[in-house]
Amino acid sequence: MMTSFFDQFMSPSLLGIPLMALAFVLPWLLFPSPAPRWLTNRLLTLQGWFINRFTSQLLLPVNVGGHKWALILASLMLFLISLNMLGLLPYTFTPTTQLSLNMGLAVPLWLGTVLIGLRNQPTAALGHLLPEGTPVPLIPVLIIIETISLFIRPLALGVRLTANLTAGHLLMQLIATAAFVLLPLMPAVAITTSVILLLLTILEVAVAMIQAYVFVLLLSLYLQENV
Amino acid sequence: MPQLNPSPWFSILLFSWLVFLVIVVPKTMNHTFPNEPTPQSTQAPKTDPWSWPW
Numbered sequence: 001m002m003t004s005f006f007d008q009f010m011s012p013s014l015l016g017i018p019l020m021a022l023a024f025v026l027p028w029l030l031f032p033s034p035a036p037r038w039l040t041n042r043l044l045t046l047q048g049w050f051i052n053r054f055t056s057q058l059l060l061p062v063n064v065g066g067h068k069w070a071l072i073l074a075s076l077m078l079f080l081i082s083l084n085m086l087g088l089l090p091y092t093f094t095p096t097t098q099l100s101l102n103m104g105l106a107v108p109l110w111l112g113t114v115l116i117g118l119r120n121q122p123t124a125a126l127g128h129l130l131p132e133g134t135p136v137p138l139i140p141v142l143i144i145i146e147t148i149s150l151f152i153r154p155l156a157l158g159v160r161l162t163a164n165l166t167a168g169h170l171l172m173q174l175i176a177t178a179a180f181v182l183l184p185l186m187p188a189v190a191i192t193t194s195v196i197l198l199l200l201t202i203l204e205v206a207v208a209m210i211q212a213y214v215f216v217l218l219l220s221l222y223l224q225e226n227v
Numbered sequence: 228m229p230q231l232n233p234s235p236w237f238s239i240l241l242f243s244w245l246v247f248l249v250i251v252v253p254k255t256m257n258h259t260f261p262n263e264p265t266p267q268s269t270q271a272p273k274t275d276p277w278s279w280p281w
Binding site for chain 1: 235236237239240242243244246247250251252254255256257258259260261277279280281
């Protein structure tokens with residue numbers, strides 16, 4: 001069986017133990033639970049600042065009814081950003097490259113926002129399907145288009161995260177393999193390739209953070225519309 | 228593409244939600260923020276330096 005570059009995304013297991021479980025459970029050791037004291041150590045303070053500032057900035061455009069989502073959105077951000085960033089280390093597995101995880105997060109949360117909108121303000125929620133100022137003959141077509149775009153949202157949300165991270169990891173593996181193979185043959189080219197790999201790694205760090213943020217931001221946007 | 232392999236599909240989904248709800252959400256909830264934001268006064272308050280309790 002040919003080994004392909006996609007093999008890095010298969011569920012890893014060692015001696016029958018699914019290592020996916022470790023990839024899921026171990027990152028939370030980096031987030032200690034705060035002790036009941038006013039002044040904590042540097043790590044807890046920084047994490048607390050991040051959570052606090054992030055949540056307040058995220059919920060600024062959302063009406064008060066949507067503020068119930070603060071906890072789930074903040075913890076989702078923490079979840080995604082840690083999984084993404086830790087996946088950049090060598091020999092780690094990134095669970096967010098799995099479509100099942102991302103779709104499993106995107107679809108229920110998006111559906112939650114839609115159902116909240118339909119339940120609490122059905123007229124306004126359905127009104128989003130027709131932009132203001134549409135010429136009358138275009139109305140049926142536009143409603144169809146807007147409905148399709150509404151249903152594509154969870155798909156796009158999940159696949160965006162999966163594709164970005166998968167593509168990044170794949171590129172890194174490809175370029176690293178190229179640099180390694182070229183080393184005995186053309187060392188100068190190999191060094192150039194290593195520089196490209198370094199730049200790509202920096203890009204991947206940015207992408208890891210940005211994609212986690214975009215996921216949560218879009219969910220807050222969908223919430224904004226429906227609350 | 229191994230992501231489309233159906234066999235660990237559901238267990239990944241289930242396990243990820245489980246970890247999210249049981250571990251991540253309570254950890255985020257434990258961060259409490261005791262200070263209310265105060266309106267700014269014209270004079271900067273006098274503060275003493277403190278050392279971190281590593």
